[in-house]
Ligand SMILES: C[S@@+](CC[C@H](N)C(=O)[O-])C[C@H]1O[C@@H](n2cnc3c(N)ncnc32)[C@H](O)[C@@H]1O
C-alpha cells in the first residue's frame with residue numbers, strides 16, 4: 302500500500318514572518334538543521350524561503366527581508382495524498398520540499414525529498 | 426532489480442576551490458540551481474559546501490572562505506552501490522546529498538535525495 306503524506310512528513314513546523322530579515326530565517330535553519338521555512342503573514346502561508354534563497358541572496362550581495370527573497374507561489378500538498386503523486390510534484394517543479402496544508406489552510410508539516418528517500422531504506 | 430548509483434545520480438559535477446570565498450560558492454549554487462558543491466584542493470576532494478552552510482554563515486554574520494564554512498569529512502559513495510544502501514547512508518548522517526567517487530578518488534557525480542525521491546514517480 303502506498304504511504305500517504307501524513308505517514309512520511311516531518312511534523313516540526315518552522316515558520317517566519319514575511320517582515321523578518323533573512324538573518325532571522327537563516328538562524329532558524331541553523332538551529333533546526335532544516336533547509337525550508339514556511340513564511341506567514343497574519344498566520345497564513347504567503348511564501349517559502351529555503352537555504353537556496355539565502356545562498357542566492359549572498360551571491361547577489363543582498364541581505365534584505367524574507368519577503369524580498371522568498372518564493373511567493375508556494376507549491377503545497379495535503380496530508381491524505383499518496384507519496385507517489387507528491388513525489389511527482391516535487392520533480393515537476395524541481396523543488397526538494399513541500400509544505401503540508403490542512404483543510405483550514407494551516408501548515409501542519411513539511412515533506413522533503415529526504416523523507417521520501419528514507420522510504421527506500423525500509424528494512425535495511 | 427534495485428537501481429545502482431550510476432543509474433540515478435546527477436552527472437553535473439560542480440566544484441569550487443577551498444580557497445574561494447563563499448560568495449563564489451553561492452554564485453555556483455544560484456547559476457546551477459543546486460544546493461551542493463564539492464570542494465577541491467589541487468584537484469582532490471577535501472570537503473563539501475551546501476546552501477545550508479551558506480545560510481549558517483549568514484546566521485553567524487560570517488562571510489569567510491569556503492574552507493572555513495565547508496564540512497571536511499565528506500561522506501561519499503561509489504557508482505556501483507545500490508540505491509537502498511546509499512539512501513540509508515543519507516539518513517544515518519542526516520544529509521541530503523553525497524558525492525560519487527570513482528576508483529581514482531575523482532568526483533564523477535552527485536547523488537541527492539531529490540534523485541532518489543524521483544524513483545517513486547516511475548510510471549506516474
Ligand atoms: C528551484 S529550487 C532549485 C534548487 C533545489 N532543487 C531545491 O529545491 O532546493 C529553489 C527554489 O525553489 C523554491 N521552492 C522550494 N520549495 C518550494 C515550494 N514548495 N513551493 C514553491 N517554491 C519552492 C525556493 O524558494 C527556491 O527559490
Ligand SMILES: C[S@@+](CC[C@H](N)C(=O)[O-])C[C@H]1O[C@@H](n2cnc3c(N)ncnc32)[C@H](O)[C@@H]1O
Nearest residue numbers: 334473475477496498499500519520521522523
Ligand atoms: C547535517 S545537514 C542538515 C540539513 C539537511 N539535512 C541537509 O542535508 O541539508 C547540513 C550539513 O551537512 C553537511 N553535508 C551535506 N552533505 C554532506 C556529505 N555528503 N558529507 C559530509 N557532510 C555533508 C553540510 O556541509 C552541512 O554542514
